[in-house]
Amino acid sequence: MNRMRRTFILVAMALSGSSLSSGAMAAPLLLSDTAARQIAGNSDLPLLFQKGLNDAKKRVATSEKTGIDVPAPKDPGGGYSHERHKVNGQIVYDAGYLYRLTGESHYRDHARDILLRYAAMYPSLPLHPERKNQSPGRLFWQALNESVWLVYAIQGYNEVRDDLTAAERKQIEDGVFRPMAEFLSTGSPEMFRKIHNHATWAAAGVGMTGYVLGDERYSDWAIDGLDGDGSSGFLAQLDQLFSPDGYYTEGPYYQRYALLPFVVFAQAIDANEPDRKIFERRDGIVAKAIAATVAMTYEGKFFPVNDAIKEKGVDTSELLYGAALGYRLTGDPVYPAIARIQGETVMTGEGLALAKAAQTNAAMPTPQSMLLRDGPQGDQGGMAILGMGKGALAQTIVAKDTGQGMGHGHFDKLSIMLYDNGHEILTDYGAARFLNVPSKQGGRYLPENDSFAQQTVAHNAPVVNEESHFAGDWKEGQKHWPTMRYTRFSDRLNAVSATIDDAYPDAVLTRTSLQFRPGAEAEPILLDVVEVDTDSAQPVDLPFWFNGQVTNLPKSLSIRTDGLTPLGVKNGYQHIWNLGDGALADGTGRLTWLTGGRFYSLHTLAPPASKLALIRAGANDPEFNLRPEMGAMVRTRGSGKTRILTVLEPHGRYDPAAETTVASEPRIADLKTVRLDGALVVQMTTKAGGTIQAVIADNPSETVRHDLRHGKLRLQWNGPVALFDGTGKRIDQPDG
Amino acid sequence: MNRMRRTFILVAMALSGSSLSSGAMAAPLLLSDTAARQIAGNSDLPLLFQKGLNDAKKRVATSEKTGIDVPAPKDPGGGYSHERHKVNGQIVYDAGYLYRLTGESHYRDHARDILLRYAAMYPSLPLHPERKNQSPGRLFWQALNESVWLVYAIQGYNEVRDDLTAAERKQIEDGVFRPMAEFLSTGSPEMFRKIHNHATWAAAGVGMTGYVLGDERYSDWAIDGLDGDGSSGFLAQLDQLFSPDGYYTEGPYYQRYALLPFVVFAQAIDANEPDRKIFERRDGIVAKAIAATVAMTYEGKFFPVNDAIKEKGVDTSELLYGAALGYRLTGDPVYPAIARIQGETVMTGEGLALAKAAQTNAAMPTPQSMLLRDGPQGDQGGMAILGMGKGALAQTIVAKDTGQGMGHGHFDKLSIMLYDNGHEILTDYGAARFLNVPSKQGGRYLPENDSFAQQTVAHNAPVVNEESHFAGDWKEGQKHWPTMRYTRFSDRLNAVSATIDDAYPDAVLTRTSLQFRPGAEAEPILLDVVEVDTDSAQPVDLPFWFNGQVTNLPKSLSIRTDGLTPLGVKNGYQHIWNLGDGALADGTGRLTWLTGGRFYSLHTLAPPASKLALIRAGANDPEFNLRPEMGAMVRTRGSGKTRILTVLEPHGRYDPAAETTVASEPRIADLKTVRLDGALVVQMTTKAGGTIQAVIADNPSETVRHDLRHGKLRLQWNGPVALFDGTGKRIDQPDG
Known part of the structure; x- marks a missing residue:
């Protein structure tokens, strides 16, 4: 009996009646059997988890009510066909997870029916009519959007796959997942080989498709690159796109966007190829990248450097996975605080643990330098x-x-x-x-x-x-x-x-x-x-x-x-x-x-x-x-x-x-600088007559001892900077 | 045994030791004996009430710690002496109420000590050196600020008065309250006779001083005017400054400011001269004025018409009394909602009742037209x-x-x-x-x-x-x-x-x-x-x-x-x-x-x-x-x-x-007007092709029947305005 059936029977013993095929056993991606059982059997889910679940249910209910529409690709970003395809990808994802967690067969059927429509259309699609850049898509104007679609849809599909008929599986996989995975990899080699977040989205989509379809070629291309030599692919991206401190070169706005495929695919790799020890790569670069993303915020909004939309903050859906995985990997109390701002979490075991922690432990820690x-x-x-x-x-x-x-x-x-x-x-x-x-x-x-x-x-x-x-x-x-x-x-x-x-x-x-x-x-x-x-x-x-x-x-x-x-x-x-x-x-x-x-x-x-x-x-x-x-x-x-x-x-x-x-009125009344030997002294005089003297040494070495006369004062310190009061007493080291 | 002693003994039987004088019995102002007992004996005060109490305790603790300063009047608004006197007035108020509600004698002593300092200084004060307008003060640059000080300080004094020595009372009353009340009334007749909120503050201060000191001249001047004929004074102000709907002629920003002395003094009149039936005056104008103030807000901020500071909202301290009294007089659920925004309430029986209501019943009602x-x-x-x-x-x-x-x-x-x-x-x-x-x-x-x-x-x-x-x-x-x-x-x-x-x-x-x-x-x-x-x-x-x-x-x-x-x-x-x-x-x-x-x-x-x-x-x-x-x-x-x-x-x-x-993009694509006999038809065509037709009749009478042809449509309605769809169906009356 496969894992899907086990879960299904657990939560919906009395339902069923549908023609379940035994099918090929799918790989777990982000939702483990254990977690699925834990969630499905839990009648007292924490608030934030329940919120994520309820939102997904609402989205699917709306989709079921309005009916499926899979329009011919036509509009650029913001236009109807673009937005509709985005929504459809999300709905497949939602419905798949909900099927797994509730056992209600209408969720499976809705995900399946959407995918069958895509399977019927996708093979014959030319490049998108509104393509503008070097990496066009077929469903969307950019390959990027297509990769994102795949990252979501393949997850949803994975959760219903075991309970589709072999014919349905073949139709869906041959109609959309294989051709899309191949279009985004061997079909778009220049894009796929890039060391760039667009290629990470492609790698995540293609690689997870490999796990789900049991096709190692896809996951190997995704991880080790099209050429199999590590010169491109996910590992190369992990090594080159993040600094050793987890900083993503385009800055926080893009980092929170880039992070999602890293987090999602790393979790899928960990679940399917634990020997790769993906979370240990580069001294834990995945955890560091998540931590850096969260650190580059104030009041929950990202530092808006580079081409950033200023309204973006940690409540962005892209960071839901990041917060959940960050908490699993580090236990840092910042994540439950972030989860509170997010107001919901992902439908995985990590999400459940984070939501539980957020119930009691959610004060935002003081920002760290x-x-x-x-x-x-x-x-x-x-x-x-x-x-x-x-x-x-x-x-x-x-x-x-x-x-x-x-x-x-x-x-x-x-x-x-x-x-x-x-x-x-x-x-x-x-x-x-x-x-x-x-x-x-x-x-x-x-x-x-x-x-x-x-x-x-x-x-x-x-x-x-x-x-x-x-x-x-x-x-x-x-x-x-x-x-x-x-x-x-x-x-x-x-x-x-x-x-x-x-x-x-x-x-x-x-x-x-x-x-x-x-x-x-x-x-x-x-x-x-x-x-x-x-x-x-x-x-x-x-x-x-x-x-x-x-x-x-x-x-x-x-x-x-x-x-x-x-x-x-x-x-x-x-x-x-x-x-x-x-x-x-x-x-x-x-x-x-x-x-x-x-x-x-x-x-x-x-x-x-x-x-x-x-x-x-x-x-x-x-x-x-x-x-x-x-x-x-x-x-x-x-x-x-x-x-x-x-x-x-x-x-x-x-x-x-x-x-x-x-x-x-400010306290500082006067500002002066004096150049001494090897250091600049900045003297700030307050209205009340006190002075604060900041010294900035030319040589920042900690081992160099500075010992300077400034007027009647003797200023002594090591290192690049120090602070003294008007009597020459060091005031930046309360215990020194 | 006077009411103060009763309360005192009730809450602090074991304390005492101080030399309590039997004194003359003071009049209740805003805190009744019953309410004081209810509050003092209550170990489970509602949150909002407790907050007001705690804030007052903090203010007094700070004042007790830093010590009393009663500087010579020198600065205009915003300057040190101005702000200090404002704070001192508030502290006398806080300390007085706290003494009454806790029985802790240091509160009484602090209020007394501040007042003694004012008593020593006030008689010799000339007009304020920074006076600018026609109604200068002595302690402050404007008489207005002086009236406000009196409104607060006299309330605080009232709560400690019974437990001061006769000599202390005489010193304080002869030194500050009498000369100030007289300065603000007979000493500033032009200001005191005005039908203007500045005069209302003066009336409230002078009138309450009359109740506390047992000097009916003051309260009569305040209520019936200096000339005793009702041509000025509080009743004339109530009659002339508010419209029959409770609108204050200067607009909401000034209304919330003007309201406080109306509310406070009306409560004091009600407690001391119930035969005046002050809350029945003009069909309940006090309650209407409070309701109008609250109605002229959006998201808790006042409509900023006229010379308004836009940040002002219902959380202004001036409206604490208003919300509490409004709730007592009307039971309107808007007041508990307002109290939630205010986050605290006044230390009176009305405040207690409001705070209790706010615990359970605090959703802001939909704004009423x-x-x-x-x-x-x-x-x-x-x-x-x-x-x-x-x-x-x-x-x-x-x-x-x-x-x-x-x-x-x-x-x-x-x-x-x-x-x-x-x-x-x-x-x-x-x-x-x-x-x-x-x-x-x-x-x-x-x-x-x-x-x-x-x-x-x-x-x-x-x-x-x-x-x-x-x-x-x-x-x-x-x-x-x-x-x-x-x-x-x-x-x-x-x-x-x-x-x-x-x-x-x-x-x-x-x-x-x-x-x-x-x-x-x-x-x-x-x-x-x-x-x-x-x-x-x-x-x-x-x-x-x-x-x-x-x-x-x-x-x-x-x-x-x-x-x-x-x-x-x-x-x-x-x-x-x-x-x-x-x-x-x-x-x-x-x-x-x-x-x-x-x-x-x-x-x-x-x-x-x-x-x-x-x-x-x-x-x-x-x-x-x-x-x-x-x-x-x-x-x-x-x-x-x-x-x-x-x-x-x-x-x-x-x-x-x-x-x-x-x-x-908006839905409305086209806008047209047509003049028909006795009415303007405004035709709005939506992008989807529908039309909405608003008719505005020249004659607004409800009894006139309009019956017009507009293209193929026949538009029939009574009164000044109506709304029709593209088929001529009336759409502004769902049930009509």
Whole structure:
């Protein structure tokens, strides 16, 4: 008796009557026999699990009610046939799992009937009429969508396969699964051989089809590559697409998308070929990739670097599998917390365990500071996450010092973001795109994605000569990356420093960002030092795009009241309105804004002849494709070493509902720097007269002892950064 | 034995030891003996009640820890001495109630010690150094703040008074309560005689002081006016400041503020002079005023008409008393729902009952359609609220056809707002003000409040000749108001129509707004008809300020890509950037935007030569005092009757997290009007080819039978408005 029949009989002994064939025994994919029995026999399923089950039931009920439609492929993304095929793939998946978990035969029949319709149509399908790129599909305009369809449908099919007739199985497998698996592998070799997430989706679909149909060719192609030598395929993708820290080169938005086929296929490999020890590969890279995905979030939303849709967060369906597997592999309490945000989970044993854990153990842990190195060997820059404070509302600074991240990468070397108190404060624009909105060019990336969102000036990154990094050529960018100088993480002082010498032909960019708090209860402050080293005199711009309403600006600024013009004519500048600008007296100035009931003061210390401009996105935007975001831009002209120092200080509280406002003025009153031998001293004087001195050593080695005189003080420390009070006492090491 | 001692002994029999004096028996204000005993003896207080109690305990603990500070009056609003005195008043209140409810003597001592400090300082205080307006205070820059202080402090004092020594009582009463009550009444006769909420605060403070000190002069002045003839004082305020429907002439933002002294003092009058039957006055005006305040909200936030801070909602502390008393007087289930949003309640018997109800009965009821008439006799226009749909996310349209509302009123006759799906869609700017932010002119109303926020063009209201209503003179506006032509409310069709002939010297403005749904499950649609009747040819503008990202705009618009200039030079136009404009082909055009995951299409049908402009607030705003809100403005030139017809249609869903977009295109494809004998027929044709016909009769009388031929159809109805389908079947009366 096969496993399917066992389960079936267990949960539905009195039903049946249908003509079950004994059939060939299918391979388990993500739902093990044990788990299926556990779930099917459980009348008290945890809430999150029940929610996932109920949602699937609703979707299938709707599909059963409206009837099956398998239209001829016709529309691009967002159009009817495209969306319908997506839904059908999902329904096969849902109905398959539900059949397994409830034993109700109408689920099996619905999945079967849909698949038979595809089997009748698929063999004769030419390439899709709306194909646009190099990897077209037949059912969909892109092969990618076809792979996704296969990943879902093959899972659903696997759960009903044992209980179909041999004729039905043959019809479905010969009609759709074999030809689709072959179309997506040997039929699309260029795509299938790529080291790219599109190929991972294909590998997962093709490989799982191999397990289900008992055709090892498919699973071998998928795992070891078409050529069988590991030069492509799933293992090569695992080895090359993730860094040793689990960072996916395109960034978190694509990582959560890419992750799903990795997670799903790894689980299927583990179930079918345990000897491959897939979860031990690269020191547990699958678990690390899941953990990295989750780490790159704030308040449940992904850091929107590169071509990201900002609304995307951990509640995305793609991460349901990831959270469930992450919890199985690590037991990390972050996953039950994530599951709570997700509100549901997958219909597997892992989902059940996660849902159980989420019932009692679901507080979001405090964000951890970490460096996620980029590059297969971890030597292509990285993303540093600096977290300080308590709970999910702690301050988080993100230093994006990664590699380019392919065609969806932005020209934002050394860009930073800052989150605080539950809000984005220093922002990243993300992508200029309205997903699936037909009137917005069918939901594609808009022209402004290229002309603005990807450009350097759209980021909190240094711009030299009003040009974008790598002259805006991502293929050139792909060859270079920042060097991580160091990261240091402690309770009161986090630091990251990176440098890149080839973003521009004649400029070395270095950025060092410190997150510190002068006391255990103080609010964290950002101290940011950007250095641009050029041979010839060139304009240097440093934008800080922020989210907030200005409450105070330097008096020297001349705000344009009766006419606005664009800041420039190219490289993104043409999309920026110059709201006004003015000289910074002695290179210093302070801008304060209000975000989510808290004030943020940006203190600037730049070279004497610098200017500050206030800017807003939206010029040359005839279709309103851009959001009207605001920024402040420090503008100077550098030759030799140009240093722009910034302190971003959160302070006070504005509660218009309670009518209370406190500390709307910043504490820091004065900012000075002094160059000592081998170190920069940044001296911040508070209104109350206290001083905080941050030292940044040129040589970051931990073994070098620094011992400097600064006025009457003697500053002694090891390593790249330290913090002292006005008496020379070290204050970043509470126990030191 | 006095009531205080009874309670005290009840809850703290074992404590004591302090030198309790028998003292004079105080009057109950808001906390009755019965309630105090109920609360003090209750070890299982409901959550919301416990929260209010705990918050008060925390505030007092902080005050006890940091010590008493009663600084010399020095700062204006937002400054230290101002805020400190506010806090001290609150602490006296908290400590007094806590003493009564816990019997812990340190609470009594803390209240007493604070009051003794005030008693020592107050008699010698001159007028406040920062006084600005006609009603200065001594402790505060405005008498208003002083009245508020008194309203709180006298309540706290009342709860400890019985247990102070006679000498302490004399010192406190002679030092602060008597001189303050007299300063705020006979010492500020002009202010005290006003029919204005500032005078209500004064009346409440002075009147309650009278009850506590047993001095009937004070309470009589407060209730019957300084002259004792009812020409001023609390009763005159109750009679004149609220309309018969409980609408307060300055609008909801001020109503929730004004409400507190009405509620508090009415409760105190009821407890001390029950023969006055204060809750029966004007057919229960106190209960109606509370109900109206709550009705003028969406998602818990007040409609931000007039000089409102938009963040204000029902969770404002001022409404805690209102919700508690409203529940006592009416038992309406809206109050427990409100209490849940508030998260706490007042430390009275009413608060206890409300908190108990909120434990089980707290779903927010569906908003009710209603007309709140304005004016003491209810004949000065009104605010119509049109609600349709289920739950708190139902669509709500607000027609602001009220009187001017005094100096904080805006020049927004016949303005409308629309809320849908939990979001503001057609917006009202509210006030240009950052409450208590020193860098924003000390938190005062900003110059742009006058030059923009109050002007007609800042509202969704018709503008003739680019001038504001009443030439922007509120005193002139105070003499006029719209005439409510009719309101009609039903399940599928709500309507409001109002007209005003003196907002401009040479123009009659009429607006009729219908909210309808073609079927019981359909989403409600706004159909809005603005008519401007002028003798001479004059420009007519109709702005629709909206909250959203444009996804589709008429092709005929020429969007300004490389330069923006203000729309005009005065009357608010100088603060508006013209983002671009263009002719509306045949006067028709459609703009679609996206808000909160839903699409909104604004269909326009205007005279043939009309234009549409897209606009953004922010020109001539050198300090960034304005929010950069966006709008669409229909611009035409009228002579005779100019009609601008607008349909606002919500549709579809945009969910970038789930990557699903449906129905991003509106259903309505074509809009036509036909004038028949005595009625306007608006014909809306859907993309699917169906038609909906709305008829708007010139004569709104319910008794007139209309029987018209329209093409092949015969349309028959009574009253001002009706809805028919393409076959002439009535569809706004499911049962008719």
